[in-house]
Amino acid sequence: MIADIANFLEYDIYDLELTGVKSNTELRKLLIGTTNKSVIVIEDIDCSLDLTDRKKKVKKESKEEQNPAKDEKESEESQVTLSGVLNFTDGLWSCCGSERIFIFTTNHVDRLDPALLRSGRMDKHIHLSFCTFPAFKVLSRNYLDVDHHLFDQIEVLMKEGQMTPADVTEQLMKASDDPSTALEKLIQALRQAMEKAAVKNEISRETESVLEDNIVAEESLPVAAISTYFHAAV
Numbered sequence: 358m359i360a361d362i363a364n365f366l367e368y369d370i371y372d373l374e375l376t377g378v379k380s381n382t383e384l385r386k387l388l389i390g391t392t393n394k395s396v397i398v399i400e401d402i403d404c405s406l407d408l409t410d411r412k413k414k415v416k417k418e419s420k421e422e423q424n425p426a427k428d429e430k431e432s433e434e435s436q437v438t439l440s441g442v443l444n445f446t447d448g449l450w451s452c453c454g455s456e457r458i459f460i461f462t463t464n465h466v467d468r469l470d471p472a473l474l475r476s477g478r479m480d481k482h483i484h485l486s487f488c489t490f491p492a493f494k495v496l497s498r499n500y501l502d503v504d505h506h507l508f509d510q511i512e513v514l515m516k517e518g519q520m521t522p523a524d525v526t527e528q529l530m531k532a533s534d535d536p537s538t539a540l541e542k543l544i545q546a547l548r549q550a551m552e553k554a555a556v557k558n559e560i561s562r563e564t565e566s567v568l569e570d571n572i573v574a575e576e577s578l579p580v581a582a583i584s585t586y587f588h589a590a591v
Contacts, residue, residue, distance in 0.1 A: 358483075359398055359460055368458065369395040375405035381441030388445055394456045403463045408439050408470055439470055447478050487519040496522065500529040501536040510544060518547035519554055 363370045371391050378384045391397060402408060446459050461479070463469065473479065488496075490512045497503065528546050532538040 363396050371395055371397045373397060373399050375437055378437050380436050384437055384441050384445050396458045398460045400462045402461045403465045403468050406437055488522045488525045490515050492522055493525055496526055500533050503536040505536060505540055507540040514547040518550035520550050
């Protein structure tokens, strides 16, 4: 998607690895060094730096104060801060140019600080989820170029079966010269995905039920019994 954006707009792409940047000053220099009409990409930003919610971070810091244990390599690690990243995206220096697009990717958007995600800083949030039926129709047009009677059955199955667009494409490419066979293989794969999802949901319900039963049991146990119970469970 990033490559398509850059190709369509005829922009340059800069892939920035934040863990390789030692300070906010160095981050600013990198920004100044980029050209106008560019796409600046920071992938897996939740893994690059500690940009987690500051409210959650306060609790973590209070625990560290009780048990101070500093890593010997701390001085060698990146000193880029949340403030530095915020200024990088929409601060004074980011305004000294024109037509830059910042793209951050993450698998855990809930871990990031809200200041990084607010409107005006991150104007567009795009969730890349499992394949939907409209997306499947685009893929089938690209790989099979057909409008098939099995589409109705696939639409129903896709509401329950969770498959990524890459998995759907793999099934279509297995028999691209025979659309009926390719679609039948996809239907079979979707049914298998539904079965896996059903098993996973059943395990989740059973786990929740066991936890609820344990909570009820703990309420009726004396303190010594509760301690023994948790030790055995661990």
